[in-house]
Amino acid sequence: MAQLTDCQEEEVRIGDEVELVFRRIKEEGEEGIIHYGFKARLVRARPQPGA
Amino acid sequence: MRRVAVVGVGQTKFGELWDTSFRQMIIEAGTRALEDAGISGEEIDAMYVGNMSAGQFIRQEHIASLIADHSGLAPVPCTRVEAACASGALALREAMVAVASGMHDVVVAAGIEKMTDVIAEAGQEMLATVSDQEWEAFVGATFPSLFALMARRHMHEFGTTDEQRALVAVKNHHNACLNAYAQHHVELTVERVLQSPMVSSPLRMMECASLTDGAACLILVPLEEARKYTDTPVEIAGSGQASDTIALGDRESLVSLRATREAARKAYRMARVEPKQVDLAEVHDSTTISEIMAIEDLGFCEKGKGGKITEEGMTAIDGPLPVNPSGGLEGRGHPIGATGIAQALEIVLQLRGEAGKRQVKKAEVGLTHTVGGERGDGGGAPLQEEIACTSRGSGGRYPTATAWWAPGAGTATGSSSPPGPSAPTAGGWASWSPTGSAGGGGSTPSPPSTRGRGTSESRSPTCWPSWSWRRDRG
Numbered sequence: 001m002a003q004l005t006d007c008q009e010e011e012v013r014i015g016d017e018v019e020l021v022f023r024r025i026k027e028e029g030e031e032g033i034i035h036y037g038f039k040a041r042l043v044r045a046r047p048q049p050g051a
Numbered sequence: 052m053r054r055v056a057v058v059g060v061g062q063t064k065f066g067e068l069w070d071t072s073f074r075q076m077i078i079e080a081g082t083r084a085l086e087d088a089g090i091s092g093e094e095i096d097a098m099y100v101g102n103m104s105a106g107q108f109i110r111q112e113h114i115a116s117l118i119a120d121h122s123g124l125a126p127v128p129c130t131r132v133e134a135a136c137a138s139g140a141l142a143l144r145e146a147m148v149a150v151a152s153g154m155h156d157v158v159v160a161a162g163i164e165k166m167t168d169v170i171a172e173a174g175q176e177m178l179a180t181v182s183d184q185e186w187e188a189f190v191g192a193t194f195p196s197l198f199a200l201m202a203r204r205h206m207h208e209f210g211t212t213d214e215q216r217a218l219v220a221v222k223n224h225h226n227a228c229l230n231a232y233a234q235h236h237v238e239l240t241v242e243r244v245l246q247s248p249m250v251s252s253p254l255r256m257m258e259c260a261s262l263t264d265g266a267a268c269l270i271l272v273p274l275e276e277a278r279k280y281t282d283t284p285v286e287i288a289g290s291g292q293a294s295d296t297i298a299l300g301d302r303e304s305l306v307s308l309r310a311t312r313e314a315a316r317k318a319y320r321m322a323r324v325e326p327k328q329v330d331l332a333e334v335h336d337s338t339t340i341s342e343i344m345a346i347e348d349l350g351f352c353e354k355g356k357g358g359k360i361t362e363e364g365m366t367a368i369d370g371p372l373p374v375n376p377s378g379g380l381e382g383r384g385h386p387i388g389a390t391g392i393a394q395a396l397e398i399v400l401q402l403r404g405e406a407g408k409r410q411v412k413k414a415e416v417g418l419t420h421t422v423g424g425e426r427g428d429g430g431g432a433p434l435q436e437e438i439a440c441t442s443r444g445s446g447g448r449y450p451t452a453t454a455w456w457a458p459g460a461g462t463a464t465g466s467s468s469p470p471g472p473s474a475p476t477a478g479g480w481a482s483w484s485p486t487g488s489a490g491g492g493g494s495t496p497s498p499p500s501t502r503g504r505g506t507s508e509s510r511s512p513t514c515w516p517s518w519s520w521r522r523d524r525g
Contacts, residue, residue, distance in 0.1 A: 001186055001187055001190055001192060001298065001299065001300040002190055003190055003191055009252060014203070014204070014207045025189065025190060025191070026191075035189070037189065037190060039190075
């Protein structure tokens, strides 16, 4: 299970193709220790090279 | 294996019981159940108590000993049972097994949760500890969000609508208005449900159960001895339990709970009952979609038609198959460990014909269904349990409704007199006996007080924000 990222809720449809990206999940405590993990991005929202 | 019957029931008012401690709550429910059964504490052989997480909610573990001690019943053995939202249902099953096996004769099955002594945000965090910490909680999933995924898929596959889901909440809140012990006394409309704040799209606040304090208690004995205690024993004719993956992502389906189907199959087989023979059911409506999926998985309708039969009024209190006449988790309230016991308590009252204004017309076979896991207020079903209760062989001989339940208060404000003729306080169960109890009519407890709430409509305002995706979206 993963969160979707780089999109708005309205853009997403059941059946959309997604890919995993490595992202910050959360920060913890006063020290702000960062927890990294995978999120899912719509393939059609992948940044284009040179864009 | 011996057949098992329920001969006594008792519960506290469900709600935000800020003036009642954990200890007081379990004593209150237990004393009422003993009074209902007409027995004294000395006759109890064993106790099983469902509780999800007193350690987190009130920082008190080892509650089985605490209850045995505070009720004055030690050294009677007391066992705590934990299975997330199914804790109470599983405690009942363990108590049933204890009687059926012949190990014990008079057994208490109880459930309790005190959830509102912490701020709501913290309470939601605590509930989330029953989901898969590494694969669900870490990435931000909460129970409503997991059920929201199921709702989306159900809408996608079967065309279930927002309005059909909202009608579940409207129905259950209406039923709760007829139940003096319920937490929420407010009539809803579809519009109002669909205008309530979004918790996790598409589920809205009025579609989700809330944080609740409450305790409930049943007394179980062998059926063959039940007539010594009551004229209206209710047999627990069958019970089924099943498990599934803890994480939703590992399930075979998002729109059906395998554990529900399997537990139902076992319970039906043991009770020798078909789904079409069930007269009424208390199911796990932690969210509106939970009830829709439950009535499908329990075999009351074809998969995908749960929303439709709700819309047609099939599950209304005067319909052919009343579902959650007590108000369900949404209306009655959902004190996690107490829920499974409270569901069975409702079935017992209905089968006795003592459910007052919400009495179902034909009530000979009832069924309860509890889902544990994926977090308290809306979860999947790693662990699951159902109990079919029937009044086998005794139907028709039950007396008609007594004045057990007070008229459903439209709004409950202020406070009223202490509950019951035997308002149980300190002293515990052991000190109570049928002859020792004073005050008019031990078999007709008064309605509970309505303390602890400003207006009954005011659902805990902080019960929802943390139910949506909670962590950093960055």
